[in-house]
Amino acid sequence: MSAFLKTALRNKSFATGFVITCVVVLMAAISFVWTPYDVTDLDIGSKLKAPGWAHWFGTDHFGRDIFSMIMVGARNSIAVALVAVIIGVGFGVPLGCWAAARGGLLDEALMRGNDVIFAFPALLSAVMITAVFGPGAINAIIAIGIFNIPVFARLARGAALSLWPRDFIMAARAAGKTKTRITIEHIVPNMANLLIVQATIAFALGIIQEAGLAYVGLGTQPPLPSWGKMLNEAQTMMSFAPHMAIIPGLAIVITVLGLNLLGDGLRDVLDPRLTRKRD
Amino acid sequence: MILFLVRKTLWAAVTLAVASVLVFAALEIVPGDPAQVMLGINATDEAIAALREDLGLNKPVLERYFSWVFGMLQGDFGKSYTYSVPVNELVADRVTISLPLALLSLLISTAIAIPVGLYAAARRGSLADTGIMALSQVGIAIPNFWFALLLVYFLAIWLQLVPAGGFPGWEAGFFTALKSLLLPAISLALPQAAILSRVTRSALLETLGEDYVRTARAKGLSRRSTIWKHALRNAMIPVLTILGLQFAYLLAGTIIIENVFYLPGLGRLVFQAISLRDLIVVESVVMMLVGTIIVINLLVDLAYLWVDPRLRHRRS
Numbered sequence: 010m011s012a013f014l015k016t017a018l019r020n021k022s023f024a025t026g027f028v029i030t031c032v033v034v035l036m037a038a039i040s041f042v043w044t045p046y047d048v049t050d051l052d053i054g055s056k057l058k059a060p061g062w063a064h065w066f067g068t069d070h071f072g073r074d075i076f077s078m079i080m081v082g083a084r085n086s087i088a089v090a091l092v093a094v095i096i097g098v099g100f101g102v103p104l105g106c107w108a109a110a111r112g113g114l115l116d117e118a119l120m121r122g123n124d125v126i127f128a129f130p131a132l133l134s135a136v137m138i139t140a141v142f143g144p145g146a147i148n149a150i151i152a153i154g155i156f157n158i159p160v161f162a163r164l165a166r167g168a169a170l171s172l173w174p175r176d177f178i179m180a181a182r183a184a185g186k187t188k189t190r191i192t193i194e195h196i197v198p199n200m201a202n203l204l205i206v207q208a209t210i211a212f213a214l215g216i217i218q219e220a221g222l223a224y225v226g227l228g229t230q231p232p233l234p235s236w237g238k239m240l241n242e243a244q245t246m247m248s249f250a251p252h253m254a255i256i257p258g259l260a261i262v263i264t265v266l267g268l269n270l271l272g273d274g275l276r277d278v279l280d281p282r283l284t285r286k287r288d
Numbered sequence: 289m290i291l292f293l294v295r296k297t298l299w300a301a302v303t304l305a306v307a308s309v310l311v312f313a314a315l316e317i318v319p320g321d322p323a324q325v326m327l328g329i330n331a332t333d334e335a336i337a338a339l340r341e342d343l344g345l346n347k348p349v350l351e352r353y354f355s356w357v358f359g360m361l362q363g364d365f366g367k368s369y370t371y372s373v374p375v376n377e378l379v380a381d382r383v384t385i386s387l388p389l390a391l392l393s394l395l396i397s398t399a400i401a402i403p404v405g406l407y408a409a410a411r412r413g414s415l416a417d418t419g420i421m422a423l424s425q426v427g428i429a430i431p432n433f434w435f436a437l438l439l440v441y442f443l444a445i446w447l448q449l450v451p452a453g454g455f456p457g458w459e460a461g462f463f464t465a466l467k468s469l470l471l472p473a474i475s476l477a478l479p480q481a482a483i484l485s486r487v488t489r490s491a492l493l494e495t496l497g498e499d500y501v502r503t504a505r506a507k508g509l510s511r512r513s514t515i516w517k518h519a520l521r522n523a524m525i526p527v528l529t530i531l532g533l534q535f536a537y538l539l540a541g542t543i544i545i546e547n548v549f550y551l552p553g554l555g556r557l558v559f560q561a562i563s564l565r566d567l568i569v570v571e572s573v574v575m576m577l578v579g580t581i582i583v584i585n586l587l588v589d590l591a592y593l594w595v596d597p598r599l600r601h602r603r604s
Binding site for chain 1: 299302303306307310311314315317425426428429430431433434437438440441445536537540541543544547548555558559561562565567570571574577578581582585
């Protein structure tokens, strides 16, 4: 692992993305044990303070410390996006592999099913789920997760289809291994690189989607801070407290940028052939 | 070619049917009685019974599903419980905002992304190319609603060039109305343009590496002419695919952006319906948007035929 990191860090995209992602994850982790101020602490006396020494990122209309809220918000963004990716991988990869291994009618049916899910952007699923069950972070996770399933299913199917005719798979089949065993022992490990890259990208997209859902009130509910929710609250304060809108937005952009760079870098590092003939 | 057309249309119809079952089923699994949910816990038994009758909840599930579907096919989306008017009327008003908004942002995004992508591809490795790619990387990371907030802050609050929100209505004059859709359209368009320009660039680079491009150059065709006459058309297929997908996102994205600019479009309607628990409106609007997305995907598939003559001759 450390040898891998050493080579990978020579890639500029990877190094930048890796550092940004580590900082965000670290911030989220520290928020469990320490934040500069309590995020539920209302201090009306020091409300709407611009960034300064006492409050690095300023305060909001309730006098809450924005830096602390960004830290706790990071925790929330990461959790939602991560679970959504796990749902996508957990359902999508087995489905894609199954479709590729069996082929025929099952393959066609599964892929058509994917098309149906693709017609439901996360926002629309979230609207429906919220209308039925009421708002909450879980809805956001489910809505984004569902949309991730066809993404990973297509990727896994495509990769598996290109692997099945390869010699080493033929050898495994000749040795009498079942299709399930071949899929688990040979197909999935050989598509791991692709999956890791896609997972990073889906993770980044999940953070943007979560922020969007929280912004319109379909995601994380108060009092827990989330970046999208903070932007929603900032909207009416724009003219006299622009920092309330600028800072959470920057947090999203930097995190997403970091993850995308990490994904791009990983793609190059994990597949050296691409580096040479990239573009 | 006809086979391709028929098959694609048939699949779109099947997808639409399955999607309608999903949307319908979502409403069926409402914990408890939908009529109770819509009216709240303080409703009288008579009111609930009346609403149940009104919604046809006393009929069997299959009958309700089919009457819902056939109603929609005839343009009848049911009646809104809170507004007491047909859902079509509610939607018809809002669509005149959401649809132009989505189309305008698609136009802006395409008008920016395709030339920029082409330019970057044609000058691969140059400073301009590197700059464009770095900028698009940042563009992809920007959430459109945050970009919208920034635009409001700088252009509407600071410089006071455009209205910060609201919609005067098309009666106020075409350009006045269009002006209030401009900021929302730009904020939806730019992050999409970032993605589209990257796709255009890599699609063109791919085709520029093909043998027929080398042949064209070897024949003495200029670089510019090769790109315009040979490479561009072949590069359009992935671009079209992404454009189709993007329109779906733009349509869904309008729901969020309308909130930033206080536009009375479909998005506002949906969120009001959610808070009022007007499930019929939510169901209808979601189904309409999902239907539109499926139809657009079909149109994109059909557009391949127009762009790629090879598809026209295959298997026909």
